[in-house]
Amino acid sequence: MGKYYTIFFSAVIISMLFAPITVNPSTAQAITSTGPIPMPGNLIPIPNPTSPPISSSLPNLGTVSIALPVSVYSINQVRSGLSTSDPLNNEVKTQQQLQANQQFWTYGGDAPAENASFAFFKDTQGLHIDVKAPADGIWAGYYAVTPNTNAKLFHAVITTPVRTIPTVNDFYENGLYIQTSQPFINYVTCFSSTSVFGTVWSVGSVTGNAIQGTQFNVLWTDTSMNQPLTRDCTIITNGNNYLKVYLDGAMVYSNSTLNLQMPAPFNAYLEPQSSYAGKMLDGIYKDYYSASGENIKVTNNPILAATVKLVDPSGIVRASSHVSSSGTAALNVGEFHFPLAGYIKIYDSFGNQLASTSSPVNIFGGDVYTVSSNVSIGPIGLP
Numbered sequence: 129m130g131k132y133y134t135i136f137f138s139a140v141i142i143s144m145l146f147a148p149i150t151v152n153p154s155t156a157q158a159i160t161s162t163g164p165i166p167m168p169g170n171l172i173p174i175p176n177p178t179s180p181p182i183s184s185s186l187p188n189l190g191t192v193s194i195a196l197p198v199s200v201y202s203i204n205q206v207r208s209g210l211s212t213s214d215p216l217n218n219e220v221k222t223q224q225q226l227q228a229n230q231q232f233w234t235y236g237g238d239a240p241a242e243n244a245s246f247a248f249f250k251d252t253q254g255l256h257i258d259v260k261a262p263a264d265g266i267w268a269g270y271y272a273v274t275p276n277t278n279a280k281l282f283h284a285v286i287t288t289p290v291r292t293i294p295t296v297n298d299f300y301e302n303g304l305y306i307q308t309s310q311p312f313i314n315y316v317t318c319f320s321s322t323s324v325f326g327t328v329w330s331v332g333s334v335t336g337n338a339i340q341g342t343q344f345n346v347l348w349t350d351t352s353m354n355q356p357l358t359r360d361c362t363i364i365t366n367g368n369n370y371l372k373v374y375l376d377g378a379m380v381y382s383n384s385t386l387n388l389q390m391p392a393p394f395n396a397y398l399e400p401q402s403s404y405a406g407k408m409l410d411g412i413y414k415d416y417y418s419a420s421g422e423n424i425k426v427t428n429n430p431i432l433a434a435t436v437k438l439v440d441p442s443g444i445v446r447a448s449s450h451v452s453s454s455g456t457a458a459l460n461v462g463e464f465h466f467p468l469a470g471y472i473k474i475y476d477s478f479g480n481q482l483a484s485t486s487s488p489v490n491i492f493g494g495d496v497y498t499v500s501s502n503v504s505i506g507p508i509g510l511p
Contacts (some may be wrong), residue, residue, distance in 0.1 A: 131270070142478075147382045151154075152448075161500065162311070162313070162338075163236060163237055163269065163271050163273065163305075163397055163399060164269075164305040164307055164315050164317065164334070164397050164399060164401075165267075165313055165334065165336075165340070165341050165401075166267050166269065166299070166301050166401040166403070167301060167317070167319070167321070167330070167332050167334070167344055167346065169298075169301075169321060169323055169403070171212040171298030171344060171346045172299075172321040172323075172328060172330055172349060173328065173346075173349045173351050174323070174325040174326065174328070174344060174351070174376070175325060175326045175328055175351055175352065175353045175354075175355075176351040176352070176353075177349060177353055179350070179351040179352040179353070180352060181350070181352040181355070182350055182352070182375060182376065182378045182380060183378060184374075184376055184377035184378030184463075185377075186377070186444075186446065186464075187445065187446055187447070187463075188444050188445070188446075189437075189444075189445035189447070189448050190312070190444075190445050191442075191443045191444055192437065192439055192443055192445060192473065192481075193443065193481075194439060194441065194442075194443050194471060196484050196486065197481045197482065197483065197484060198414065199481075200481045200501055200502050200503045201430060201474070201482060201483035201485065201499050201500065201501055201502065202483070202486075202499070202502055203426065203472050203474070203483055203484070203485050203497050203498070203499055203502055204497060204500065205294035205301055205489070205496070205497050206496050206497065206498050207494075207495065207496040208492060208495055208496075209419045209420045209421060209424070209492040209493050209494020209495040209496075210417065210418060210419055210467075210492040211277055211278075211279040211417075211418040211419055211494075212274065212277070212416075212417060212418050213416070213417040213418075213419070214232065214233075214255045214281070214416045215414060216255045216329065216413055216414045216415065216416055217250070217251070217252050217253060217254040217255075217414045217415075219250055220250060220251050220252070221249060221250045222249050223225050223247055223248050223249050223325050223388055225267060226248065226249065232274065232275065233255075233272040233273065233274065234273055235248060235270070235271070235272055235273075235505070236255060236270070236271060236273065237259075237268075237269045237270035237271050237399065238267075238268060238269060239259055239268040239269060239270045241420075242262050242266060242267075242268040243262045244259060244261055244262045244266075244268030245258075245259070245260040245262075245408055246258060246259045246260070246268070246270040247408070247410075248270065248272070251415070252288075253411050253412055254285075254287070254412045254414030254415075255272060255299055255398065255412065255413045255414070256410045256411070256412050257270055257271065257272065257398065257399065257400055257410060257411050257413070258270075258400075258408040258409065258410040258411075259319075259400050259401065259402050259408065259409065259410075260325075260402060260404075260405060260406075260407060260408045260409065261298070261402045261403050261404055261405040262405065263405050264295055264297070264298050264403065264404060264405045264406075265297060265298065265403055266403060266405075266487065267401055267403045267405075268401065268402060268404070269399050269400060269401030269402070270399065270400070271305075271397045271398060272398045272399075272413070273395050273396070273397045273398075274395055274396045274397075275395070276390060276392055276393035276394070276395060277311045277386075277394055277395070277396070277418060277483075278392050278393050278394075279394070279418035279419055280363075280364060280365060280366060280419070280420060280421050280422070280494075281362065281363070281364045281418060281419040281420070281421060281422055281462060281493045281494070282304060282306055282361075282362070282363045282396050282416075282417075282418045283304075283360075283361065283362045283415065283416065283417050283418070283465075283466070284304045284361055284398060284413050284414070284415060284416045285358065285359070285360050285361070285393060285409065285414045285415045286302060286303060286304060286318075286319075286358070286359055286361055286412075286413060286414070287302075287357060287358040287413070288300070288302045288320040288321065288322060288327055288357045288399075288411065289357070289409050289410050289411070289412075290322060290327075290357075291322070291326060291327050291354075291357060292322065292323070292324055292325070292326055292327070293322055293323065293324060293404045293406065293409075293479070294324060294406065295324065295404060295406065296323075296324050297403075298323070298324075298402075298403045298404040299321060299322065299323050299402070299403050300321075300322040300323075300400065300401075300402045300403075300404055300409050301319050301320065301321050301322075301400065301401045301402070302319060302399075302400040302401075302411040303317050303318055303319025303320060303361070303365060303390065303398075303399065304317065304318050304319070304320075304361050304396065304397070304398060304413075305317045305319070305396070305397040305398075305399060306363055306365060306390075306394050306395075306396055306397075307390070307394065307395050307397060308367060308389075308390040308391055308392070308394060308395075309392075309393045309394060309395050310391055311338045312335075312337060312338060312389070312390075313334060313335075313336045313337070313338070313339075313340070313341055313391065314333075314334060314335045314336065314388065314389050315333065315334055315397075316331075316332070316333045316363060316365055316371055316388060316390070317331070317332050317333070317334075317363075317425045318330075318331055318361035318362075318363055318375065318492075319332065320357075320359070325410065326353070326354075326355075327355055327357060328349055328350055328351060328355060328429070329349070329350045329355060329359055329375060330346055330347075330348060330350070331346075331347045331348040331349075331371075331373045331380065332344070332345055332347055332383045333345045333347060333371070333386070333388060335387075335388070336391050337350060341428070342446070347371075347381055347383070348373070348380050348381040350375070350380070351368035355497075356376075358412075358449055359375055359376055360374075360375070360376050360377065360415075360465070361373070361374070361375055362374040362462065362463075364421075364422050364462050365388065365390070366392075366462070367388055367390035367391055367392050367394060368388060368390070368391075368457070369383075369384055369385055369386050369387070369388065369416065370383070370384045370386070371383055371386055371388065372422070372462065374462065374463050377463055377464075377465070378463075379463060389481060390488075396416070398411070398413040400410070400414070417466060417492075418493045418507070419466065419493040419494045420493065420494030421463075421492065421493050421494040422460055422461065422462030422493045422494075423458045423459060423460050423461065424438075424458070424459050424461055424491055424492075424493065424494070424495040424496070424497065425456055425457070425458050425459075425492070425495070425496045425497070426456065426457045426472060426474070426496075426497045426498070426499065427455065427456045427496065427497070427498045427499070427500045428456075428499045428500065429451045429455045429456070429457060429474060429499050430482055430483070430499060431455075431456075431472065432476045432477075432482060433451045433455070433474050433475070433476065433483075433499075434450065434451055434475060434476050434477040435448060435450055435451065435474070435475045435477075435483055436448070436449050436457035436459060436473070436474050436475075437459075437472075437473050437474075437475065438459050438461065438468075438470045438471070438472060438473075438474065438491070439470055439471045439472075439473055440469065440470050440471075440473075440488075441469060441470070441488050445466070446461075446468070446470060447459040447460060447461055451474075461491060461493055462493055466492045466493065467490035468490070468491045468492075469488040469489070469490055469491070470488050470489065470491060471484055471485050471487075471488055471489070472484065472485045472489065472497060473485075474499065475505055483499060
């Protein structure tokens with residue numbers, strides 16, 4: 129008996145390792161809700177003992193003095209890139225209270241239509257959304273969703289409740305989904321997938337029509353063993369061809385040649401989905417925010433300006449950009465957690481500091497700053 133079980137178990141592992149990364153329409157799952165649909169679990173690679181864990185460290189582009197120059201210039205924010213921010217763990221509310229006061233987040237999913245158990249509430253850990261499949265092999269999900277937004281950067285900390293589930297053919301998925309508000313299910317996602325083999329974190333995209341997915345793409349998977357059950361996810365997308373994803377501050381995926389078919393505006397979903405009927409499993413979400421992009425801009429730089437740097441309070445340079453011929457510098461800050469505290473400093477081609485913010489400023493992707501002169505020139509008098 130043990131011999132045959134070993135052969136069966138090995139066959140299952142091999143079939144999952146060599147599964148294709150797309151699904152044709154005949155195997156796509158129809159839904160009755162407009163929220164994201166689950167990624168077929170057989171597409172997700174299983175943990176591999178030889179895969180190294182991902183790692184990240186904050187960029188260090190050198191150090192500079194944080195002393196302020198005697199400057200005739202000031203640097204001021206003219207537009208904030210922050211779209212929305214919700215810590216999600218700053219209050220305690222029951223499901224009834226959340227349902228009665230759906231202002232920013234609204235709640236829904238196909239769990240009620242599937243006669244599946246679900247629940248949601250908020251506490252000091254974050255927003256909890258629980259779901260249990262009505263029967264093994266039948267997917268059900270429930271979500272919190274934002275209003276329409278034209279933001280391009282989305283962030284959340286996602287916690288998955290268990291490392292494994294006991295049934296071979298069932299899966300539990302939990303993630304942040306960015307979906308077009310048009311009547312299509314097209315989305316991109318950063319999510320965990322839990323099976324009998326363990327939990328892995330993946331990046332994916334789905335396209336289809338209003339009721340079903342027709343193309344499922346697993347774009348990246350962390351296949352290392354014993355991955356964290358809580359991870360920090362940032363998704364940056366224009367909905368057309370560009371997608372970049374950071375996991376725990378490490379860039380794990382970037383592509384500018386995709387065919388995402390996700391016209392803006394978007395909706396961000398926090399959703400667990402399960403085909404396991406053994407028990408309720410809750411996803412936990414906190415620290416949600418969205419921003420208008422991954423760069424900050426500094427405009428109207430002085431004529432001698434060559435470089436703009438973002439410097440943390442200890443003097444470490446975290447981002448740097450040359451000043452264009454039009455006097456603008458664009459600094460990529462997408463890998464950082466927002467708000468990012470730092471000085472904005474401007475240098476000439478010899479490294480002389482021309483201008484600086486008077487103190488560290490709280491930065492979000494999409495912020496725009498401008499440089500102005502502090503010297504006013506009065507009318508020229510006639511002799």
